[in-house]
Amino acid sequence: MAHKHEIPSLDESFDFSPALRKKLIISAIIGVAMVALGAFLLNNHMSIGVWSSGHGAEHGAADAHANGEHHGATLFSRIIGNIWMNSVYFLGISVVGVFFLSYNYVAKAGWYTSFKRVPEALPSFIIVPAIIMLGLFLVPSSREVIFHWAHHGVMDPASENYDKIIAGKSWYLNFGFFLVRMVSYFAIWYYLWTQIRKYSLLEDENNDIYFYNKSRSYAKMFLIFFAVTSSTAAWDFSMSIDTHWFSTMFGWYHLASWHVAGLATIMLTILLLKDHGYLKSVNFSAIHDLGKLMFGFSIFWAYVWFSQYLLIFYANLPEETIYFRERLSGYDGRYFAPFIINIVLNFVFPFLILMARESKRNMIFLKLACGSILMGHWFDFYQMQMPGIAKDQGGIGIIEWGTTLTFASMFIYFVANQLSKANLVAKNHPFLEESLHHEI
């Protein structure tokens, strides 16, 4: 307590240089080129990657038949699956920006204030996955590839594709209602973010508690809306891909995955900004606390993952276990490795590396943990969605790397652009002083 510490200048603005912009645009284009190359190679029975499609296609087809699938998967399924999966993943990371801000506003937390501009910047990306997902949903050919329930004739008793169980879900899974839900998630999440952001920026100009209270009111609205829509969005975007299957835990499991990936993104952004000489006022106590949240929510994710798995394993009901059976040994076992990697990267590694106090104050350890969590949750969404979309055509190779590179480049572009629009420290936030002097 005795030592005086210097508070660095609070006037910092992030310079999003034209060179960086150019790099990001080029890498996004390279990603697209990689997907094109991958598709070209696969069409000519070649591939670059860890697993390739095509091998064991006969077994895959047999599996697909046994599972009551109505259409075989193709290379197109794999590409569409990739775009959908990355959209959902990056959508989640973006929306967790508002979620993080909202619960901290509502809980009157002070510690995070010095870096609050970072989570505040993430949601600007929501519009990109929103547009892509709406596009994929509106185009019938991609919709049918992603969603079993959208297959032609699946709800029509006269059709040979008729599936009685899926037809029983038509009250929820139908084109109109699904579209309304999608649009309202995107629009309302984005709108509430713009309001929180607006009042936060106005606060920089005027030192008045009014703006804080305004942001806080919108944060409450967001939390109420997100409490329900985080689950419904999980059912819609991920669970309904495997239309027959259901699990009450799925909504919170999906949210846990989004949330911890969002925390890792916030952390990584802070660390990279610090590396470049920004965010000097974010001290190591704040970083330590954010590290604890990453640690805690990695365990929370593992907890919901394990609870869901254990209960389904234990009760051993075929309509539920099929989901894990497909992932553990279905389609020639091609989803087994992602299934295991998921647990290692999202629980085992972060748990061990973030356990000690000092590792939550060490930039390198934190970056390793962030990398592990971000890659890990990519695998999490991969194993949630690809078995249902790409089926026996799933793989991990240049197509996956390319799609992810494009999404990541676009994401960084949007976030960097948003960061450059305002002062990097929320200057007049009523809890800023607490955060600047935060000491644990």
Added chain:
Amino acid sequence: MSVVSPIREHLVTGGKTYHDVTEDICRHVEAKPTKEWKVAFAISVLVLLYGGSWVLWTWWEGLGVWGLNKTVGWAWDITNFVWWVGIGHAGTLISAILLLFRQKWRTSINRAAEAMTIFAVLCAASFILMHMGRPWLAYWALPFPNTFGSLWVNFNSPLVWDVFAISTYFSVSCLFWFIGLIPDLATIRDRATGVRKSIYGALSLGWTGGAKTWARYEDVSLILAGLSTPLVLSVHTIVSMDFATSVIPGWHTTIFPPYFVAGAIFSGFAMVQNLMLVTRVVYKLEDYITLEHISLMNKIITVTGSIVGVAYITEFFIAAYSGVEYEKYAFFNRAAGPLWWSYLAMMTCNVLSPQIFWFKSMRENIVVSFVIAVVVNIGMWFERFVIIVTSLHRDYLPSSWTYFTPRMGDIGDYLFSFGFFFTCFLLFSKFLPVINMAEVKSVLKSSSEKNSKQ
């Protein structure tokens, strides 16, 4: 340097000094019991004796004194067990999780909440003993090498996991509570004379109050907090698995673990709210348990009640969505079957009633807070009753469908747990400091009205 934002509410009002804190809390330990205390204690003991006689009768006569039948083989016994375990969770949440989150407001309420945890867990355990029929063989629940042949407990059963989880949880909670008491016991020791001095002296384990002892105290608190946090989650997770690992519609649902934990915290906070509101008035502790504390607890009640609400909706939705006829019927039967009234009680008490706390004036209204806390505890009892009885009474075989009606044995044994709980709590509040003096003093500088106005 630690800074507290000027917009934060004060946690200690009335311009208290360190000495005032000691006086205000120790006074009740040192004085003769008041008339109100004696009356309350006498009533609790009477209830305990009456309920205790029912427990003895249950053991003598057998479980036939309960209203169970061939279809509903689990009813009030397990409902009460889960209810009490759930209530116990708030103590650990306040003392451990809020400590990890550095919530200073926990200091005024943690002591009583932890005591409540211990008594509530004991009440829960009493139902395990009751339904065993032969309680003197209770140790058979432990996996010990034995001479009965190669008999072991069934490690595949969540009921055995319960034994491990709850006994560990109980031990750590006792340890946490006692360690937290040591500095305060030493304070009382230093003010006492005669026999009281020796008793409190022995209990305070030679506490000196030196810098080293404080450093160790803080280390141990953090370690225990780190241990109890996963423990508190594990306990209700495993309690939920008593149901969720089965294949009974309405029980087998994957959301149960986190949903039970949220519900447990919910009912626990409601019980803490009730106890603190009474203690606050009886012991005149309005400057320590302020309207801000009450309001914060109400906020947690609203959040956890809403989480539980989301879980209710999820269960209903998935039952409808699943396409499984049994699941659909189980939930339809909950809401519209013969036990519809219990479902209605659960929904209104747990999900709707706490929403009143969105209004600041309601959050800070003592009468409303007390009433809603009672309502929440009633609702949480009904939640367990709904889950257990409505799922069982109409099982797979329509010819064995039946209804459940409690008998005096059910009621008497439930009364026993109330008598036991309040007897213990009253003894605690008389002989031990109900507020953690040392920890309140530690936030006095940053959060009291007097000091931050300087």
